[in-house]
Amino acid sequence: MRLFSYNLIFKKEKKKDIVFFDKNFAKLKIKNFSYHYFDYKSLNFYVLLKSLPDVFKINDISFKYIYLKNFLEMISPSVVVGHNFNNIIYKVKRINSNIKTIIYLHNRLYLDQINQFKKEYSKIKSDFFFVCDNLHKKKLSNFISSKFIINGLTKNNEIEVNKKRKKFDLMIISEFRDLPENHFYSKSIKNIAKIISDYAKVNNLKVLVALNSSRKEKNFDRLKEINFFQEVDNKFYFNKKNSYQNAEESKLIICLASNLGADLLARGYKVLFLPFLANYSEKYKSMYLKKNSEFVHKHENFKEITKKIDNLLKIKKNTWEKTLIKSNMKFIYDKKNTIMKKIIKKIIEDDKKIY
DSSP: OOTTTTEEOOOOOOOSSETTTTSTTTOOTTTOOOEEEETTTTEEEEHHHHHHHHHHOOOOOHHHHHHHHHHHHHOSSSSEEEEEEEEGGGGGOOOOOOEEEEOSSOOOOHHHHHHHHHHHHEEEEEEEEEEEEEHHHHHHHTTTEEEEEEOOOOHHOOOOOOOOOEEEEEEEEHHHHHHHHOOOHHHHHHHHHHHHHHHHHHOOOOEEOOOOGGGGOOOOOHHHHHHHHTTTTTTTTTTSSSSHHHHHHHEEEEEEEOHHHHHEEEEEEEEEEEEEGGGGGGHHHHHOOOOOEEEEEOOOOOOHHHHHHHHHHSSSSHHHHHHHHHSSSOOOOOGGGGHHHHHHHEEEEEEHHHH
C-alpha cells in the first residue's frame, strides 16, 4: 500500500542492535547482532500513527524529526551507523543522546568537498567518526565534535579479493563521466589512455580498462564507455569483473585521482596517479596529490610519465612495500574492519549489561 510517494509498512519492528542509515553502503558483515536498514522510501504505519498527533501539538518541529524520534523509540538501537553524506545520522544525537553514533567516510574528500561539508555540518556531534587517515582527522576535527578513529576507508576494508596470477601489464581505472568530448575531464582521461596506449604498443604490453559501468553504484552506459576508450586503442581489454579483482590480475594500476586508486594503494598494489584534473579546476585539488612522488606525476609529459611507468613495473614487491612505509602519505587498510567491529561489539554488549 502506498501513501503519497511512500510505501506503507504494516509491521511493528522489534528492537534491533544496529540501525544502518545508509543501507549499509560499506557492506559491513557483523555477526551475532540484529540490524535494521532504514528505508527512505517507506513509512511504518505504527510509527506514523504515533507521530501524527505530535505534528499538531508541536508547531516548530518538522514531521520528519518527529517520525525519526518515534522510529528510534520503536527500534531502540544501541548504535546507529552511516557515512558522512547521510544527513539523517547527524540528527540522532539531538533526538536521543543515549544512542551511540558511528559515522564513517564515504570516500576520501577533495578540499572543495571538505569546505562544503564544513558549511553544511559545522558543530555536529557524533560518538565516533572513522576517517581514512590523519589528514582527514586534522581537517574534520576542526568543526566536528567526535572521537576520531583512523581505520582506512571502511568500504574498501570490507571487500575481499581472490588471489590470482597477473594477466595484464597495465590497468587503467576508468573515470568516464559521459561528458562532452571537449570537456577537460574527457580530455584528461583520453590523454592518459593515449599515453598508455602508445607506451604499450612500443613495449608489447596488455592493457586492461576497469570500467566505471561495471561498478553497481555507477550508472553509465557500458557500450558508450567502451567506445570512448576504443577510439584511442581497439586493443584495450575489457571485462565484467569488479575493479578490485581486475587490480589483483594487473601489475600496475594507473588513474587520474580515483578513490579506488587510493584504496588499491592502501592494499599494497602498485598505483600511479596522474592528477591532471587539478590543473584545470580547483574542485579537483587533492590533499594527497600536491607534489610528484614515487606514485604521483602531475605534469602531462609523455617521456616523464613513461619513465615512471618503467620504474614502477621493474620495482620488486618488497622494495615497493618499503617505499609505501617511508612515504609521507599513509594509506591505511584495516582488513575486514576489525577496529570498527570491535567498537560496535563493545557498544552493544555494554548496552545489554545496563538493561
